[in-house]
Amino acid sequence: MGTQNSYHQAPDSVAAAPPGCPVHQTWSPLNEDYLADPYPIANALRNEHPVFYSAELGHVVVTKMSDIDAVFTNPNVFASTNVQDPIYPLADEATAVLGAPDFNPVAVMSNRPEPDHARIRVHTRKGFSNRRLKTLEDYMKERAGALLDGMIASGSPAEYVSALAFPLPAEIVFRLIGFPEEDDAMIKSWCVNRRAFSWGKPTAQEQVAIAEGMLDYWRYCRDFVARRNEERADDYTSELLNAHDADPDPSNGTGISYREVESIVYGISFAGHDPVTALLCNTIRCLLSHREQWDALCADPSLAAAAVDETLRFESSQISWRRVATEDTSLGGIEIPAGTRIFLNFASANHEPGLFEQPDQFDITRANANRHISFGKGIHFCLGAGLARMEARIALELLVERLPSLRLVPDQTYEFFPNITFRGPDALHLEWDE
Numbered sequence: 001m002g003t004q005n006s007y008h009q010a011p012d013s014v015a016a017a018p019p020g021c022p023v024h025q026t027w028s029p030l031n032e033d034y035l036a037d038p039y040p041i042a043n044a045l046r047n048e049h050p051v052f053y054s055a056e057l058g059h060v061v062v063t064k065m066s067d068i069d070a071v072f073t074n075p076n077v078f079a080s081t082n083v084q085d086p087i088y089p090l091a092d093e094a095t096a097v098l099g100a101p102d103f104n105p106v107a108v109m110s111n112r113p114e115p116d117h118a119r120i121r122v123h124t125r126k127g128f129s130n131r132r133l134k135t136l137e138d139y140m141k142e143r144a145g146a147l148l149d150g151m152i153a154s155g156s157p158a159e160y161v162s163a164l165a166f167p168l169p170a171e172i173v174f175r176l177i178g179f180p181e182e183d184d185a186m187i188k189s190w191c192v193n194r195r196a197f198s199w200g201k202p203t204a205q206e207q208v209a210i211a212e213g214m215l216d217y218w219r220y221c222r223d224f225v226a227r228r229n230e231e232r233a234d235d236y237t238s239e240l241l242n243a244h245d246a247d248p249d250p251s252n253g254t255g256i257s258y259r260e261v262e263s264i265v266y267g268i269s270f271a272g273h274d275p276v277t278a279l280l281c282n283t284i285r286c287l288l289s290h291r292e293q294w295d296a297l298c299a300d301p302s303l304a305a306a307a308v309d310e311t312l313r314f315e316s317s318q319i320s321w322r323r324v325a326t327e328d329t330s331l332g333g334i335e336i337p338a339g340t341r342i343f344l345n346f347a348s349a350n351h352e353p354g355l356f357e358q359p360d361q362f363d364i365t366r367a368n369a370n371r372h373i374s375f376g377k378g379i380h381f382c383l384g385a386g387l388a389r390m391e392a393r394i395a396l397e398l399l400v401e402r403l404p405s406l407r408l409v410p411d412q413t414y415e416f417f418p419n420i421t422f423r424g425p426d427a428l429h430l431e432w433d434e
């Protein structure tokens, strides 16, 4: 499907274990016990073989921070071209949906190789300037406050994902892009389950439904960019179009094409909300299940930013990412042939002893919590890290101010959507004194 720079290219086959690489026959990040609680298993895997091949996943798994760093900081040897691709081959019916002649987004950010990635990033990062984040901060406070009002008004107990954690990040990134508020519900419906497509193992029927949503979504993005092209506003899309007008030709090494603008809008709206929803839930869940940490935050709300980073380390909303070797190389003493798909296990590295003191403890006063790898590293470092941190901090500040008696509803069980990368509970039930 598609060209080198197109999205969602499923693998034709799964490469065998590199010669000499330890093999794990049964472990997969989709296993039920790992989905329920990855950390004890990730620790055991790292202790056993820091680099090994997972037969279930068809990837070499890298568990130590130093090896993950080496991968992220050598983008020519470890390319990011596969990060949005499905893990397993796609059903023909789903491939057919995305074979529509007008489904033609191009890779522009996380999955675009150099030198184009650097050319495009010059344009994409401008929209995340402090000025725009500041504008969004006021909107964030207003929307988070309004959603929280709604949750409080409907009374204790409440379900936090539907009350705030799902709607807030979507609304923020849609306003950044410039999508009109009246389209929010429709756009959100297309994004649901998109993470299953590239990071899960959906059935053929599910793949078709997701692919249809992606096609609708791409068409919506194209129409929206066309409208903005006619009439600019104060938003990210207009800034990209202005950059395109000023320098439209990518072949000169600095320009940005119209299709690239469309594709950025398509890509960023997903990158910008799903992991944030999970982060908003994970911060609350970590804090409330370590009551003394919640009480410390209530006593000193200036700890909110630190609590967000400790959550990104301790219970990240993104616990892995991928790369593919472009040439024969080695990692942790293991020979890696060109073409090997690499699974970077953040869950393991973020709990690595030697890097973090008592790594399995949640401690919002930890001095080096922000050494976590949850936003990646190097040239593809998360563009939205500042935005995600700001959203999570604002939501926390509001909660400690308005609901200091907040508690997890006892005995609830947490379900995690089966996928290899994103981690947050599907539902989070909270209660408080009224």
Ligand code: HEM
Binding pocket: 072, 080, 109, 110, 111, 121, 173, 268, 271, 272, 273, 275, 276, 279, 317, 318, 321, 373, 374, 375, 376, 377, 378, 379, 380, 381, 382, 383, 384, 385, 387, 388
């Ligand atoms: C807790 C929330 C988030 C997490 C954990 C997260 C994590 C990541 C990670 C691990 C990468 C890949 C780094 C690499 O390949 O080296 C990445 C890239 C990216 N993220 Fe995020 N992200 C989050 C929120 C956001 C938000 C809110 C946005 C935008 C509104 C965003 C936009 C992007 C973009 C555009 C890239 C690609 C950057 C590039 O290739 O130049 N992310 N993110």
